[in-house]
Amino acid sequence: MRGIIWLASYPRSGNTWLRTVLTNLLSTSAGPIDVNQLEMESLALRSLFDGAVGWETSESTDEEIGRWRLPVQEIFAGEAPPVFKKTHDVFRHPLTQAPLFSPSATRCAIYIVRNPLDVAVSFKARFGTDSVEAVRFINDPNAALEAHGDDLPLPELLSDWSTHVRSWIDEPGLRVCAIRYEDMKIRPEETFATAFRFAGLTLDVSRLRKALEFSAFEVVQQQERRHGFSERMSARRFFREGRVGSGKELLSEIEVAQIVGKHADVMRRFGYLPTDFAR
Secondary structure, three states: OOOEEEEEEOOOOOHHHHHHHHHHHHOOOOOOOOHHHOOOOEOOOHHHHHHHHOOOOOOOOHHHHHOOHHHHHHHHHOOOOOEEEEEOOOOEOOOOOOEOOOHHHEEEEEEEEOOHHHHHHHHHHHHOOOHHHHHHHHOOOOOEEOOOOOOOOOOEEOOOHHHHHHHHHOOOOOOEEEEEHHHHHHOHHHHHHHHHHHOOOOOOHHHHHHHHHHOOHHHHHHHHHHHOOOOOOOOOOOOOOOOOOHHHHHOOHHHHHHHHHHHHHHHHHOOOOOOOOOO
């Protein structure tokens, strides 16, 4: 079936892990695939973008490149299926509400949700900021990851955490399978199998188990120690802990209250707050 299967998430929510498992699942290698050889790259990568449009976009403006966002998706949608692509973008532009993803180029999406308290802690460590800035960022309706270096020609438009989640899982007409990062950790075989079957893959359970083994946190951490990780944006390690519940332990009461005050409805929807929690 034609079309892109989007692997979508807010940053620091498990997208790289999902790609690692999927890459190992689709591989015929007898050992783990190096984390620097992951497939399902983002279409925001300049090399992919330039290859699709047929020229170097390094001198183009953001507006000029932005006009090619949906046509580029149409080009990749025509590849032999399955076509998986990663994205951290919100589904619709935070200001104009124009879709950033082509309906005709999209087959479906797997969307990963992670507790925003834990996202804030992971975001803090990943980008070398402090807790105050991390909380401010995931609460910011205009949040974006800026284009950097020669790799990403376009900023990744995020908005705030709740808006990002809703933009994907509540988009009319979009087939989407929402999975929680916490379930990826607690019930990995069941959770990954659900997502991959939704995407139309025929699963061999033994191969899935092997892919999970090859994608274990200790395995990718060791690979990063030995070879680095090409997607790392700072000197800090990309693969740190991936622990569930770190937000409640490491954020201050004020910071927790700021996140909950902004995102209580969606947090409750995914079981991150008791149903009787009062703001």
